[in-house]
Amino acid sequence: MRIVFLGGAETVTGSKYLLETESTRVLVDCGMFQGYKWLRKRNWQPLPLGIENVDAIVLTHAHLDHSGFIPVLYKHGFRGRVFTHPATAALCGVLWPDSGKIQEEDAKFYKKHRLSKHENPEPLYDAATAKQALKLLEPVDFKEQFQVGDIHFTLSPVGHILGAASIVAEHGGKKIGFSGDVGRFDDIMMYPPEPLPELDTLLLESTYGDRLHDKNDPFEVLEEVVKSTMQRGGVLLIPSFAVGRAQVLQHMLVSLMEEGRIPRVPVYLDSPMAIDVSGIYHQFHQHHKLSSSDCSRASQFVQYTHSVKESQSIAEQQGPHIIIAGSGMATGGRILHHFKHWLADHRCTVLFSGHQAGGTRGAKMLQGMDSIKVHGEWVPMKAEVRELGGLSGHADYQELLRFLKQSQFPKSCKIQLVHGEADTLETFRDFLSQETQYDVDIPGYMSILHL
DSSP: OOOEEEEESSSSSEEEEEEEEEOOEEEEOOOOOOSHHHGGGGSSSOOGGEEEEEEEEEOOOHHHHHHHHHHHHHHHHHHHHHHHOOOHHHHHHHHHHHHHHHHHHHHHHHHTTOSSSSSSSSSSEEEEHHHHHGGGEOOTTTTOOEEEEEEEEEEEOOOOOTTTTTEEEEEEHHHHHHHHOOOOOOSSSOOOOOOOOOOEEEEEEETTOOOOHHHHHHHHHHHHHHHHHHHOOOOOEOOTTTHHHHHHHHHHHHHHTTSSSOOOOOEOOHHHHHHHHHHHHTGGGGGSSSSSHHHHHHHHHEEOOOOHHHHGGGGGGOOOEEEESSSSTSSSSSSHHHHHTTTTTOOEEEEEEOOTTTTHHHHHTTTTTTEEEETTTEEESSEEEEEEEEEESSSSHHHHHHHHHHHTTOTTTTEEEESHHHHHHHHHHHHHHHHSSSEEEEOOOEEEEEE
């Protein structure tokens, strides 16, 4: 058995791990590369190692950096099954078509305004292809064993977002674990990650392998940001990931309003995808901490804007208000239109509430740039830029250590650090080498691990 690291190696994006035996080839995760342009270019390169012909894909969760490349494989002829949790399958039903639609719209926009070096810019895939690819999804419950060729698989709950799982693969007496994205132990919405069984090898995510999460109460920070922005008569813009983050932000804002800690100003969820995802979180409420009534309450306080016309009408809103819109790293989505309208207003605040990958617009804004390029135009940055810590769905290095200790792997278990930036991976390897007795390594992009 061997693993080929086709993504998620030496970077925090594009997770793809090709697991092979003599007779079976399975992709564990199949994500898009995001962030730096040199990484995004990998999405357009010829498919490596004939991965469009693998026997199946096993998917940890729905985030596009883990699942969003599957429609590309479908476009190239892949017709195998994609095994994943039912909640993840439901989320992919929203995320993939939306991703295709955004790519189509961006391609049209750049062609219309001649912003691309290509005469006829094309999307990586369109919404129609994404919808067709959904037919490949094969829902599998947590702890239910299934088989692809001569490899047995099991999904284990790992927190992070709805439906997220670690994957355990077994072949020839060896057990290989793929952590997926490991969640928090004190997450506002998700349950803690469950320990894994004894393993011979573990691919462990390292997104926050070099830092600890902000220990400040996120409710208090959000309260302060809302109050200060509203007192200035400004607008609070919150770029948000549609899955998980938009739902917890709604819950927090509604809770603060109900408790009288912040004023009851208009709140807009300006993301059709996040609106649909909120419905899925309601449908699968037994898999997270919020009750059915908690999920219903958000719609009583938050105005959902589905159409473009409804989104555009927000600009006519007078007085302080709050806008939650995608995308979370401000790489696209409706938040950019709100940026063009409000970034030059010193009364306003942009509040980031999650990881901003290097090279993204969100990362640049947090670095304090004087202007930001939006749809080919430079927009002056007058608005205050803030960060809401403590909401990350990724475990920090102490929580990852806790996850390892609770799993009680044998000392012979070998750990491969993936899904992290280069400096983070090195720091985390040093930390684990001091705190554990495991053999810890960092696989390179396109490297091969023989098991």
